[in-house]
Amino acid sequence: MATKETGRISRVAGPVVTAEGISPRMYDVVLVGELKLMGEVIKLVGKKTVIQVYEDTSGIRPGEVVVDTGAPLQVELGPGLLSSVYDGVQRPLPVLRETQGDFVSRGITAPGLDRKKKWEFTPLVKKGDEVGRGTILGEVPEGNIIHRVLAPNDAKGKIKSISSGDFTVEDVIGQLDSGYELKLMQKWPVRQARPYVEKLMPDIPLVTGQRVLDMLFPLAKGGTAAIPGGFGTGKTVTSQQLSKWSDAQIVIYVGCGERGNEMTEVLTTFPELEDPKTGKPLMGRTVLIANTSNMPVAAREASVYTGITIAEYYRDMGYDVSLMADSTSRWAEAMREISSRLEEMPGEEGYPAYLAARLSEFYERCGRVKVFSGGIGSISVIGAVSPSGGDFSEPVTQNTLRIVKVFWALDSKLRERRHFPAINWLTSYSLYSPILEDWYRKNVAEDWNQVRLWAMETLQKESELQEIVQLVGSDALPEEQRLTLDVARMIREFFLQQSAYHAVDTYSPLKRQYEYMSAIKRFSELAKKAISLEVPLERISSLQSRTDLGKLKFEETMDADLKKVAAEMDKQFASLGA
Amino acid sequence: MAKEYHTINQIAGPLVFVEKTEPIGYGELVQIALPDGSTKRGQVLDTSDEVVVIQVFEGTGGIDRSSGVKFLGETVKMPVAKDMLGRILNGSGDPLDNGPPIIPEKRLEIIGAAINPWARDNPQEFIQTGISSIDGMNTLVRGQKLPIFSGAGLPHNDIALQIARQAKVLGGKEEFAVVFAAMGITSEEAQYFMKDFERTGALKRAVVFLNLADDPAIERLLTPRLALTTAEYLAFDLGMHVLVILTDITNYSEALRQIGAAREEVPARRGYPGYMYTDLASMYERAGRIKGKKGSITQFPILSMPGDDITHPIPDLTGYITEGQIVASRDLHRKGIFPPIAVERSLSRLMGQGIGPGRTREDHRAVSDQLYAAYAEGRDLRGLVAIVGKEALSDRDRKFLDFADAFEDRFTRQGKDEDRTIEQTLDLGWELLSMLPTDSLTKIDRKFIEKYHPTVKKK
Ligand SMILES: Nc1ncnc2c1ncn2[C@@H]1O[C@H](COP(=O)(O)OP(=O)(O)OP(=O)(O)O)[C@@H](O)[C@H]1O
Numbered sequence A: 001m002a003t004k005e006t007g008r009i010s011r012v013a014g015p016v017v018t019a020e021g022i023s024p025r026m027y028d029v030v031l032v033g034e035l036k037l038m039g040e041v042i043k044l045v046g047k048k049t050v051i052q053v054y055e056d057t058s059g060i061r062p063g064e065v066v067v068d069t070g071a072p073l074q075v076e077l078g079p080g081l082l083s084s085v086y087d088g089v090q091r092p093l094p095v096l097r098e099t100q101g102d103f104v105s106r107g108i109t110a111p112g113l114d115r116k117k118k119w120e121f122t123p124l125v126k127k128g129d130e131v132g133r134g135t136i137l138g139e140v141p142e143g144n145i146i147h148r149v150l151a152p153n154d155a156k157g158k159i160k161s162i163s164s165g166d167f168t169v170e171d172v173i174g175q176l177d178s179g180y181e182l183k184l185m186q187k188w189p190v191r192q193a194r195p196y197v198e199k200l201m202p203d204i205p206l207v208t209g210q211r212v213l214d215m216l217f218p219l220a221k222g223g224t225a226a227i228p229g230g231f232g233t234g235k236t237v238t239s240q241q242l243s244k245w246s247d248a249q250i251v252i253y254v255g256c257g258e259r260g261n262e263m264t265e266v267l268t269t270f271p272e273l274e275d276p277k278t279g280k281p282l283m284g285r286t287v288l289i290a291n292t293s294n295m296p297v298a299a300r301e302a303s304v305y306t307g308i309t310i311a312e313y314y315r316d317m318g319y320d321v322s323l324m325a326d327s328t329s330r331w332a333e334a335m336r337e338i339s340s341r342l343e344e345m346p347g348e349e350g351y352p353a354y355l356a357a358r359l360s361e362f363y364e365r366c367g368r369v370k371v372f373s374g375g376i377g378s379i380s381v382i383g384a385v386s387p388s389g390g391d392f393s394e395p396v397t398q399n400t401l402r403i404v405k406v407f408w409a410l411d412s413k414l415r416e417r418r419h420f421p422a423i424n425w426l427t428s429y430s431l432y433s434p435i436l437e438d439w440y441r442k443n444v445a446e447d448w449n450q451v452r453l454w455a456m457e458t459l460q461k462e463s464e465l466q467e468i469v470q471l472v473g474s475d476a477l478p479e480e481q482r483l484t485l486d487v488a489r490m491i492r493e494f495f496l497q498q499s500a501y502h503a504v505d506t507y508s509p510l511k512r513q514y515e516y517m518s519a520i521k522r523f524s525e526l527a528k529k530a531i532s533l534e535v536p537l538e539r540i541s542s543l544q545s546r547t548d549l550g551k552l553k554f555e556e557t558m559d560a561d562l563k564k565v566a567a568e569m570d571k572q573f574a575s576l577g578a
Numbered sequence B: 001m002a003k004e005y006h007t008i009n010q011i012a013g014p015l016v017f018v019e020k021t022e023p024i025g026y027g028e029l030v031q032i033a034l035p036d037g038s039t040k041r042g043q044v045l046d047t048s049d050e051v052v053v054i055q056v057f058e059g060t061g062g063i064d065r066s067s068g069v070k071f072l073g074e075t076v077k078m079p080v081a082k083d084m085l086g087r088i089l090n091g092s093g094d095p096l097d098n099g100p101p102i103i104p105e106k107r108l109e110i111i112g113a114a115i116n117p118w119a120r121d122n123p124q125e126f127i128q129t130g131i132s133s134i135d136g137m138n139t140l141v142r143g144q145k146l147p148i149f150s151g152a153g154l155p156h157n158d159i160a161l162q163i164a165r166q167a168k169v170l171g172g173k174e175e176f177a178v179v180f181a182a183m184g185i186t187s188e189e190a191q192y193f194m195k196d197f198e199r200t201g202a203l204k205r206a207v208v209f210l211n212l213a214d215d216p217a218i219e220r221l222l223t224p225r226l227a228l229t230t231a232e233y234l235a236f237d238l239g240m241h242v243l244v245i246l247t248d249i250t251n252y253s254e255a256l257r258q259i260g261a262a263r264e265e266v267p268a269r270r271g272y273p274g275y276m277y278t279d280l281a282s283m284y285e286r287a288g289r290i291k292g293k294k295g296s297i298t299q300f301p302i303l304s305m306p307g308d309d310i311t312h313p314i315p316d317l318t319g320y321i322t323e324g325q326i327v328a329s330r331d332l333h334r335k336g337i338f339p340p341i342a343v344e345r346s347l348s349r350l351m352g353q354g355i356g357p358g359r360t361r362e363d364h365r366a367v368s369d370q371l372y373a374a375y376a377e378g379r380d381l382r383g384l385v386a387i388v389g390k391e392a393l394s395d396r397d398r399k400f401l402d403f404a405d406a407f408e409d410r411f412t413r414q415g416k417d418e419d420r421t422i423e424q425t426l427d428l429g430w431e432l433l434s435m436l437p438t439d440s441l442t443k444i445d446r447k448f449i450e451k452y453h454p455t456v457k458k459k
């Protein structure tokens, strides 16, 4: 352990403080001023140390003391993370409220993991077993999962002793021959990626229950997706939908520089919801990191690292983790703000020149990997992007798109007409589609892909036809093309639109998605045949089954209704004389 | 007694640089004594062993190298008291109304600490403003921050005033108050607000802060924070429901840009500082509710979009922080429609939490979704009609076109003193929807159509 060195403050400019008299390493945590505000070393120049402070620096003056802790910014990893609500540097918000009241005041720290709570530990290794980094030492039931207690990175040797029973995170649960003490808790520096054995192909979808995503632009477990969109287009709602419904085992939700009321909404709705997979309370698989826009920017900058490190920890146990970062633009802005205080040479729009590097380092930390504990784990990252002026050509969006494989483009025009989720089906893409085809074929339906392609083509054709309609009106089109317009409308209004707020519509299992789109496809085929027999389109469009297809998604009995409507549909077309 | 320094070595725009001081705290309040005997106030922006940088609220005019600089040893505080209700203060918080001095019950930091997200209570009480395009389509709830995005010459003040006059929580009889902060608006505009407050008796329940167009620009950075600190005191100490009107955020942002430029900071877009998002958030996020506390803060910031451009950094960053926006439309205004609220561009993100059975009415969500969809469709058709003529439209399309006109004319348009109940608003929505073929009402559950649709429902 490095000894704690002390020095003095020579300058305070907002969140950036300069100190003299200490010689820390880059990214060491230092305590600033009499209030002991937490900060991190971000630059060393000559004898000066430049520190970004995670708390408001009002009232701090030159001459006050700084203490180098000798350790980088770390998070505590161990049982007790699930259901927690942290700020950007892993301070538990409920504890802060208890100790300091309704407003976040300064200089208070609280450990990330509860020191008093006891966990029931069952060892899976015995005396004499050889262990190394990532070896599963034993298990602890936590939230909705079994928490696998992993040997820390630097643990290597034979087990000398190991106990079972109830322990706090600091209790010694065993020892190695070398005298190395094993505990339920370990620490990890947030800016350093946790190691794994190797990366694997992400060939299993992260099922989200959101029709437009699963059917048209799927994300793989271990994949990366960006959701850019102007304000109010649906980034947060989409991120929240994914954290509620995606079939990940662990969800890390990072509210990075966004609204306080949104975190409250998560905190009030999540405990009432069930994990769609296990039926247990949703909070039991979730870690929330809430560093809202009015909380200190330096802590906001750190929040995504705190989040991804916790994600890696659960990945290392062999779980599928998904991490939502809302919004990565606020993170980028925090970097910009700190960089500008450092008077660094700016890149585009004032962002630091290393913006692209930081973004890709972050997204590189996800993936589907073989882990040291033997299994396979994954981290999928969904990053919201808030482009200034809603203009996707700005640096954060552009640099993100160069890295991620899935692009869910939110569109203000769609939002204005309340088409939700406002994901533009013409500009969005998923590079995972071809890799995932096989999985869908085996696990949902043989012709999943044909149905998908048919839908995409119909929407594409619609957009071409729309251009003509804008010039001459739809009456000038032949019946068959007007039918294409009508079917595309069915795809948009019935299938693509999905209300996050409707009890039934909010989540749609894959099988149901497939049946739904197939029914629309079937309608289209029957209609085409009818038109070739000169049945007027008006009559086809006013068939009861068309109306029913639009409404059944709101019914509890949707699956049965779909079957009924499909059967009715055939009869109704037959009665048209087709 | 604080020591006075006469070591100013540079004055640039709103900034004063002072050398050879004892250690001075970041954010400390500063008093500068001018040669003519007057004093100005400022705040420390940067402090080091060598130099202290001060931003002067009242502008640097008249300050010279020999002016005396005193550091007051504390950050800016606001004296607050219940007696402030009914008072008119200037942009720095001093009385303007010749009334007695305010005896403070507390002195509070004006840079409010962030509400711990864990301590926040979910805002979900429906506020009825009596304006259909808000209540029906972009419902406001207590604790929300909902700005009005407007443009030069549009009647945003009338909209804000109508809301302030009519806003109520159904069945509620709690104490409420209005905190009004003017930043750089003309005295004529300020008068307009004051007259209305007087006319309706609202002034008795209001605290007014006035920084007018000819007041110092940098003071504008202070005014909203004084107002919000007062609002927090009224809401969370005294348990009142406080409506805060901040106008005009555009002037505030200009002052922020001025400081950034004076400090030679690297700007982000259009010369505005890179931290403008964070800065605006530090005000807007001071709306909300706290668990276990009676009061609430609901914010109505007003901003004029330069060149009616919603992508301009001021409305853009605001929209990213607030829980929606009410957008005033020049088109509707030209058509003579008041309030000219463009529902399609407006949004209330907390609407879902404030509506539905027990809050407004069970059919609220469905009716509003359907009105949106139908209005959007009708508006699209207007473009087409301009090219191909109304005759080329199908029967169905013509109905949508007529619907869009009727929607603007009857739903959006209403009198300045017309206070519609939520039932009236929703019933009006149904009446308009009945102009459309029933099978095109795809967003509404059958059971609601049978219960509320004027021509379908069973009498
Ligand atoms: N899937 C959906 N179903 C229903 N409504 C939706 C859906 N997605 C978005 N909305 C509506 O759009 C509003 C804005 O969405 P959201 O808050 O997610 O926007 P955002 O992109 O996160 O905006 P900001 O960048 O300002 O945070 C929501 O409050 C809701 O009314």
Ligand SMILES: [Mg+2]
Residues within 6 Å of the ligand: A235, A236, A237, A258, A326
């Ligand atoms: Mg959002």
